[in-house]
Amino acid sequence: MPFAVIRTAVCAALLATPALALAQASILPQQRDAAGNVMEPLGQVLLPDEDGQERLQRCTADHAWCVALQPSASAGESSTTLVVTERAQGMGQPQSWHATMDVPEDGELALWPWIVRLAPGVGADQPVADPQQRARQNVLVGGISTVRSMYSGGGARASTLQLARVRHLDDGIQIDNDVLGVAWEGQADIRACFSEQDMRQRAGACHDEYGFSAKLSLDAAAQGMPVLRYQTVATRFPAGVSRFEDSLAKGPLKKKDLRTEQDPACTYVRTFRFSGGAYQPDQALPDCAGYTEP
Template sequence: MPGTLQRRTRFAAMAVVLAAISNAAASAPVHDRAGNRLEALIEQPAAQAGAEDASARFCTADRQWCVRTAREGDERASQLEIEHHLPGAAEPHAWFIPLDTAGADATGTDTPWPFIVRLAPGADAGQRPTDPQQAALENVLVGVQRSVTTMYSGGDAGASTLVLSRIRHMDDGIQIDPDVLTLPADGHAMIRACFGEQDTARRAGACHDQYSFAGVLHLDPAGEGMPVLRYTTTATRFPAGASRLQDSQARAPLRKQDLRTQTDRTCSYQRVLRFDGGRYQPDTPLPECSEFTAL
């Protein structure tokens, strides 16, 4: 139906715009007062990606840090692989962070977060190694975006979660803190369908409810010490007033003025995230937004 095609096109265009905003915000390194910097990673040519069961490899512009995801044995389990190429070293240092399997009813895909936060010397206040060689090495925040999808009789749904890990150099070697921040990254759902002319008329031709969620992480330029992060989200629904928590048949018939994309005020928000107690904590709790971020 032309109306359905237009709505799908509108949602696809919105996703492209949000992605463009995110990429533009971090295409050049962003520094804060402490010297921490958020830097976009560069996807490497396919010939350098590695095994067939691995994602593309993403590296910093100076190629000192590279990340990718790969599956080892269990097709539902994967790991985040990190390489640190030290100047003058013949081989890079490599570390592996195991990732949990996807849910039984969902198809999961893990991809590297295409950014890195390179920590300034001494950003981990009070934890800097006494060994000058270890203290001179760079600590970083790296991440993985964990996506799951599922199919419905009337459509489909997908959601992804961003998980950041910290890699830091200690006197006795590397320490990996595998989950210092977990946030909803994006979500979408297209559910419900028309079953006959009566349904189509009741819904004014808009046979599907559509939901969209997108989250963007920024480095706060005014931050000091451990990086201060800012998290901005946008959540929308179509048609206006649609709810995954209610029976659509219990609603009054849709009107022409309902056929619009509506921003959800509760789940479109901003938070400041600060490192405290070994993890990033929001300045105020995140709202309950499973309507947009759960399958």
């Protein structure tokens, strides 16, 4: 098969991979912390939406909480809104609210297929006098926005996880749209050989591959608002390459370079604690734009 055809097929497969499937594989199993906060998967369920029409939603096992994408007003447009529905026991009719996600132009939004259900009394950030509101559960829900780019030598995609908080107050529901925003997944397949000399200098590895993935989990010892543990892995092939350097300007690749390696600068762990209305990391995040921007 001609080299150009192979490259086109690889690029198409790369950009077609659903971000949601990658996100599902990159989150740790259901967890509970010392405060009683629970990170629970959302299963697919066919239930009536806020307009009374049956629609596929992602719900908790007890159907108390469901999350769905708000249908776009125009065909072909990507949604930027999550519809969060609560079916609390004794509440009567389900109630729905909207959380707005930051989706770049030409980006796509998918559901984060998990929910963090906060323990009783956690997450309001202020005293709640109404006993009914005080007894209701507050939650964290999320969306994954993905953008894609095409290059002459391949293509790239990158996604961001954004969490929103739903909290019950005396005067009703408060939606905090952006309490956490972190890089979630990235993949790039770039560069190409345009001559026999290029192929020799690249030892036949005519493209660079960059990968980035993240995990989010609960700190088991946390009290009060959940403490989130954010863990990333960044990889590159061939070893030592960079999206910000001209690989052909460097010396010829050797066989020992033809391997996938982790980039220690962008493979890290951070702890996020809730402060001032949003999650803050315990130390600054490194600049990993080579992995987290398309």
